[in-house]
Amino acid sequence: MPTIGFIYPDHAAEDDYPLAERILGDGTALPVEHIYGTDLHAVPELLDLGSPARLAEGASLLARHEPDAVVWACTSGSFVYGWDGAAEQVAGLSEAAGGKPASSTSFAFVHAAQTLGVRKVAVAASYPDDVAKLFVEFLGRGGVDVVSMSAADIDTAAEVGELPPEQVVTLTVDRDHPDADALLVPDTAMRTLGLVDDIETRIGKPVLTANQVTVWEGLRIAGVTRAYDGLGTLLRTEGRR
Missing domain, CATH: 3.40.50.12500 (Rossmann fold)
Structure with missing residues (x-):
């Protein structure tokens, strides 16, 4: 392997x-x-x-x-x-x-969206708004349309890493959008791997986390x-x- x-x-x-x-x-x-x-x-x-x-x-x-x-x-x-x-x-x-x-x-986000056939997404970003907008622009260059973007305005990766699981779930689920084919959560500082299946069940669509x-x-x-x-x-x- x-x-x-x-x-x-x-x-x-x-x-x-x-x-x-x-x-x-x-x-x-x-x-x-x-x-x-x-x-x-x-x-x-x-x-x-x-x-x-x-x-x-x-x-x-x-x-x-x-x-x-x-x-x-x-x-x-x-x-x-x-x-x-x-x-x-x-x-x-x-x-x-x-x-x-x-x-x-x-x-990876762009390639994953292409593999799933996802064209319209919601973004639940932990970043400040100006940084999150750069992610939206990047996705657009990859053919992914962001129909909704929310920025949690957290200043540092360390702060994101300290978020408890229940807060991560809330931060993501509450930022889905009905027109989105998938929900994207772009920060590798956020612990999400153990939560992906749960979040997908709650919103009924694919979730792509960093x-x-x-x-x-x-x-x-x-x-x-x-x-x-x-x-x-x-x-x-x-x-x-």
Whole structure:
């Protein structure tokens, strides 16, 4: 089974990845290495967090795991660069990882929506409004129409990581929209993997969360196409394009 490496910024909800490894249960390894910067949800800090030097450091740390693929597990630290800049970011990460397939959480959301045939979405963002709007723009470049976006205006990733499960559920469920085909929850600092199935049951539609789509994207670029239970509609869908 493959080893998929994740570069995770600072510390918040990285325990979602060993949880995903246990839920997959097939021997797929999901090692996480950390890079550090200011965890403020603000554009200058996010540009620094996703810089080539920091991601090269993350790739170097992951090298000891001999990953088959590498993913930058940070949504805001990728979409803040815009579509073209995020593509350059991923290309640089692949090069730093010795030519291994690479991607980021922002592209994972677009690829996941395409796989599910989702065109209209609601976004439940934890970010301040100005940062959340950049995510909306990124999705639009990927052909995903945001019919509703709410921003919780939480300043730091650390604060998001401290949200209790019941508050995460409320923050997401209450921000669905009847015209949306799916609900997107874009912050990898938010613990969501153990809640996806519950949220989907409550709103009756697919839910795409940052750590969920990041794991899925890693499987996709590593060539894994099988379906898995316990991580929402997305992982139960066979085939990854």
